[in-house]
Amino acid sequence: MSDLRDLYQEVILDHNRSPRNFGPLEGADLKADGHNPLCGDKISIAVKVEDGVLTDVRFEGSGCAISKASASLMTEGVKGKSLDEARAMFERFRQLVTDQNALVDPSLGKLAVFAGVRDYPARVKCAILAWHTLRAAVDDNHDIVSTE
Amino acid sequence: MTGVARTESEDSAHVLDETRIREQFPILTSMVGDRPLVYLDNAATTQKPRVVLDRLSRYYAAENANIHRGVYQLSQVATDAYEGARAKVARFLHASDPSEIVFTRNATEGINLVAQTFGRSTLGAGDEVVISTMEHHSNIVPWQLLCEEKGATLKVVPISDQGELDLDELDVLLGPRTKLVSIVHMSNSLGTVNPVREVVERAHARNVPVLVDGSQAAYHMKVDVRALGCDFYVVTGHKLYGPTGIGALYGRRTLLDAMPPYQGGGDMISSVTFDKTTYNEVPHKFEAGTPHIAGAIGLGAAVDFMTSIGFEPIVAHERRLLEYATNALTAVPGLRLIGTAPQKASILSFVLDGVHAHDIGTIVDTEGVAIRTGHHCTQPVMDRFGVPATARASLAMYNNADDIDRLVGALTKVREVFG
Numbered sequence: 001m002s003d004l005r006d007l008y009q010e011v012i013l014d015h016n017r018s019p020r021n022f023g024p025l026e027g028a029d030l031k032a033d034g035h036n037p038l039c040g041d042k043i044s045i046a047v048k049v050e051d052g053v054l055t056d057v058r059f060e061g062s063g064c065a066i067s068k069a070s071a072s073l074m075t076e077g078v079k080g081k082s083l084d085e086a087r088a089m090f091e092r093f094r095q096l097v098t099d100q101n102a103l104v105d106p107s108l109g110k111l112a113v114f115a116g117v118r119d120y121p122a123r124v125k126c127a128i129l130a131w132h133t134l135r136a137a138v139d140d141n142h143d144i145v146s147t148e
Numbered sequence: 149m150t151g152v153a154r155t156e157s158e159d160s161a162h163v164l165d166e167t168r169i170r171e172q173f174p175i176l177t178s179m180v181g182d183r184p185l186v187y188l189d190n191a192a193t194t195q196k197p198r199v200v201l202d203r204l205s206r207y208y209a210a211e212n213a214n215i216h217r218g219v220y221q222l223s224q225v226a227t228d229a230y231e232g233a234r235a236k237v238a239r240f241l242h243a244s245d246p247s248e249i250v251f252t253r254n255a256t257e258g259i260n261l262v263a264q265t266f267g268r269s270t271l272g273a274g275d276e277v278v279i280s281t282m283e284h285h286s287n288i289v290p291w292q293l294l295c296e297e298k299g300a301t302l303k304v305v306p307i308s309d310q311g312e313l314d315l316d317e318l319d320v321l322l323g324p325r326t327k328l329v330s331i332v333h334m335s336n337s338l339g340t341v342n343p344v345r346e347v348v349e350r351a352h353a354r355n356v357p358v359l360v361d362g363s364q365a366a367y368h369m370k371v372d373v374r375a376l377g378c379d380f381y382v383v384t385g386h387k388l389y390g391p392t393g394i395g396a397l398y399g400r401r402t403l404l405d406a407m408p409p410y411q412g413g414g415d416m417i418s419s420v421t422f423d424k425t426t427y428n429e430v431p432h433k434f435e436a437g438t439p440h441i442a443g444a445i446g447l448g449a450a451v452d453f454m455t456s457i458g459f460e461p462i463v464a465h466e467r468r469l470l471e472y473a474t475n476a477l478t479a480v481p482g483l484r485l486i487g488t489a490p491q492k493a494s495i496l497s498f499v500l501d502g503v504h505a506h507d508i509g510t511i512v513d514t515e516g517v518a519i520r521t522g523h524h525c526t527q528p529v530m531d532r533f534g535v536p537a538t539a540r541a542s543l544a545m546y547n548n549a550d551d552i553d554r555l556v557g558a559l560t561k562v563r564e565v566f567g
């Protein structure tokens with residue numbers, strides 16, 4: 001078992017305590033809801049899009065430290081990115097938290113703190129819920145996203 | 149070792165010998181990383197004593213044959229062992245006769261069996277089934293499916309802030325259209341032990357039969373289906389220190405006789421022609437196809453194991469341990485117990501201020517402590533208490549005060565991480 005501090009890094013604990021971009025988004029263009037039935041995590045993501053660029057991203061909901069921090073850091077990470085760039089980041093993030101051998105892609109920036117999740121397979125879903133939900137929002141998919 | 153069992157002097161015949169009990173469960177000596185395993189997820193499944201493991205391997209090594217079919221000796225040996233296990237389960241639940249015991253895959257299948265046979269043949273449009281807020285999803289969804297199919301309605305008895313069943317409301321909900329009450333004996337997320345006898349009396353006063361979900365109760369206390377007076381009672385083998393994939397349904401004989409079969413196939417028939425098939429008698433009518441022979445025999449060994457220890461010492465040990473654990477956990481800063489009914493057993497669900505249950509689970513696991521986190525397949529209970537999830541420590545006969553001390557120590561680590 002790897003060190004707990006690899007999972008619960010200071011940045012993650014900080015974003016859990018004070019999540020950024022948390023709360024409703026007035027005049028959102030796209031929205032989606034996500035749910036992790038296993039642990040009861042619930043998240044809603046709302047975005048504003050202008051000329052194919054995510055000009056604002058906010059989230060609401062409740063969940064464990066990993067899922068909340070992931071959502072918070074994601075909103076920071078994708079703001080200002082184009083929809084295609086956001087989709088590509090999702091793929092890189094997925095690889096980061098699931099692939100034992102993946103090198104950390106420098107373009108992920110602060111999101112690299114989630115590399116520790118790959119040693120805790122039961123927690124991968126927590127880390128990735130926000131991203132699945134964002135993806136549903138930008139794809140304008142109205143089904144509730146479920147990790148199960 | 150702290151040894152709660154030793155803090156009071158009691159008749160030694162009624163005191164569980166912790167060390168001797170623990171020695172019988174091989175898994176309890178395993179390590180999680182460099183820490184000895186503390187297993188506190190018994191409500192999900194219990195560990196297996198050596199007698200059960202040995203019985204399974206003896207069956208496969210020396211007695212394996214299909215049952216009810218062969219004229220050769222080995223098949224007779226297997227049949228006798230399988231039917232012998234049915235008799236053991238019947239005695240364990242204090243049923244009148246082994247024919248009142250139907251082997252199933254688990255408790256879930258027992259409930260679905262009743263829904264699909266008794267329920268389907270009894271319920272019509274406008275009829276009602278009564279359950280409670282504290283049911284496991286397996287005692288909710290089968291009734292929802294049935295009600296949807298039949299145009300019937302599901303009525304839900306509420307629970308108090310302590311997690312107790314509201315019996316007054318039960319009386320209100322029991323009406324002329326009620327066709328069945330289906331209620332959990334002991335809640336897997338709250339630990340509440342329901343007054344089943346009272347529920348049965350109130351339901352029977354209106355001629356309504358009662359199914360009891362005994363998944364949790366049956367390994368914590370003596371179950372006597374005749375004393376309870378219930379009409380159906382389901383148990384699941386893997387929580388009875390037995391194998392997975394085997395469970396049992398007790399059904400009152402008159403009801404079982406009147407019920408249509410569950411699944412069609414071999415073993416459940418007495419004769420088949422293309423014009424007409426006549427069904428085998430109970431309980432075989434409900435056991436189509438080759439059953440989990442080894443599982444049933446293993447379950448027989450498991451109930452023998454519990455009987456040989458006796459529920460008096462098991463109950464006394466677990467009660468003391470629950471008290472010890474309740475005191476130890478409530479002393480943890482920021483910890484709140486969910487489920488505080490005066491009548492409860494062996495389950496401690498809790499939340500910790502500012503820390504999600506899932507994070508608690510991961511952190512205590514690194515200390516070798518296995519607890520459950522989530523909604524425990526009882527989402528309506530989580531909604532009732534306004535929490536997304538809880539952490540749950542659940543006890544079995546082999547747990548001791550050391551296990552609780554290790555859990556409390558691990559919770560300190562949670563505080564260290566989360567500040």
Ligand SMILES: Cc1ncc(COP(=O)(O)O)c(C=O)c1O
Pocket residue numbers: 191192254255256257284286287332334335336361363364384525
């Ligand atoms: C109260 C209760 N009912 C039903 C079940 C379902 O048991 P099984 O999954 O073995 O069918 C469980 C356990 O998960 C339970 O705790």
